[in-house]
Amino acid sequence: ILADDMGLGKTAQVCSFLHALRKMCGAPGPHLVVCPVSTAGGWARELGRWCPLLRVVRYRGAQRCQLQRIVAGVFVVSPATLLQDKAFFLKRVWQVCIFDEAHALRGRTSAISELTPRIDAAFRVAVTGTPISVSPVEVWNIMRFLYPAFGRKLAAPSSGDASQEEHSQTAAILRSVMIRRTKESLELGLPPRIDHPPTLIEMDAEQLALYRAALAGAVADESTEGMSNVLMNLRRVCGHPWMFRIHGNRSANDAALTARERLRVARVPFEESVIVGSSAKMCHLDRLLLAKKQGGHRVLIFSNFTAQLDLIEAMCELRGHSFGRLDGNSLRAERELLMAKFNHAASRIFCLLVSTTAGGVGITLTGADTVVLYDSHFNPQMDRQAADRAHRLGQRRSVEVYRLCVANTIDERIVRMSTFRAGIGDRIVDGATSEASVQQQVIQDIRADARSSAVDQAALADGVEKLARLSARVPSAFEGTTAASSTCQVASACFGCGRADGHRLSCPGCNKWYHATCAEGRTSANAARWRCQRHKCCECGVAAQHEDVVFMCVQCPNSYCYDCLEEDYVSMEGSENGIDFPHLRSSYADMAVDGVPVRRNVFFLTCPQCGGAGQASESESESMHDSESGVDDSD
Structure with a gap:
């Protein structure tokens, strides 16, 4: 288990290891890297940088027939694609199998945890900055991947609270198989990370009435499902009450809409009094962003709710903040383009809105020096991972981390319990104690609050009525409208x-x-x-799927996938506003005449053959080709 702290170059270490195998031991592969979609581009770049003698193959299902002929190199694949095409991967014999973000194996009965031990590999590496998130069971699940024969005989700890003996066994196992370095143990010249105490925010009377109305549901329904709904409702009230309206009016085509269109569908007024004034947290965030912008800082804002990101995006529009967004609906190439744009020295994007689950793991966002955790995750390691997106190698400024929390609410309880459990992995290594589940403990506290709270019944009834109005489904703002016809x-x-x-x-x-x-x-x-x-890509021949981004030349039929796109096109050098790529655009001059709509997965450029950005680099590489030496499998 390679378990270095987040941001210490675990990917580069693994790539160097594969290069050493090729250079010193003559082992050309095939090797297998299983990693999240958000980190696949980073793996491909690092492999190309540190393993120049190995061919890098970005595996996609549509390429299966072509790739079966490749017998060497490094295959990079996401867990979802691995499950989809498991027959292809199970029949191969791999020299090294690497599982990045191995804490994803924490579910013992999950499909990916059942599949990975069956992969035939001579050597296995689990890469994770948090080998334990909430339970010692996770270590044993990783052990099943690392040592399949041993794992079949393994009696893992119970899924509930672990005993002191099980903690000791887990600590002993980790000391035997884990390589770990921390930022504190190394002199890297990394600027300090400043974690501010949780910012306790007081709700106004109207928001407090809504909170008490949601809390009353804990008395009405104490079932497990009912309490889960109560927890969600309480968190929505703390974040922004209008999240109820957005969530209640979700539709199948939400991913194709902008945040402003989703607010329009839910009939959320695009006004400062609603977007900002309805939430104490949003008011505080608004003041914080204004102060950071005046100080020349750049900000990452993490939230667990996409509806909350919609409202924060609306606030950024109202205030004129330049922003980007990365969540579960972002296409792979969109993620890569956004990260390249945000991290560039010439970028003027002020803030990046990120979903904690989709963008809080395995990516580098060192363009920011301020991290705001708008709401806390039940798993404390997720918040740790999110904050370390900015505080990692390559960061040149001190990083400040702010955690927003509504006082005397479920927010404060989650923060308190998460803080108590945040160091569970380190404590187990050193000899830890047993912990209770954060969510279960919060549920117990909420039940106690609901039974003991004494409130004005009239105010409670008014809060319940307002909550019902916010949660009601409304007629879509687009109903009765037809698409404008274009000639x-x-x-x-x-x-x-x-x-x-x-x-x-x-x-x-x-x-x-x-x-x-x-x-x-x-x-x-x-x-x-x-x-x-x-x-389809003119370089690799892969046809564009609905989840892929294609880059079309406006002067000839050439098109490119992101993997085959010249690096010059994703450079911000020469950008006039520091926000848009100078050589990529989402439209072209005759687009309206052609009757082609703007699509999020289509960009336009002038290809190298037509005199575009990659022409110079292409001619340079051709002139150097004859003088370069290498091996066949480096093509």
């Missing part, structure tokens, strides 16, 4: 050869037409589903 014109010439004569074959995806000789893959059998060559 589009068919292109005057073939987009492949530029000639205007001949029979036309139109692509329904981008409204371009081609001659039959210029249209790759067009046959009578696939005519209805045909898309032109702009919808």
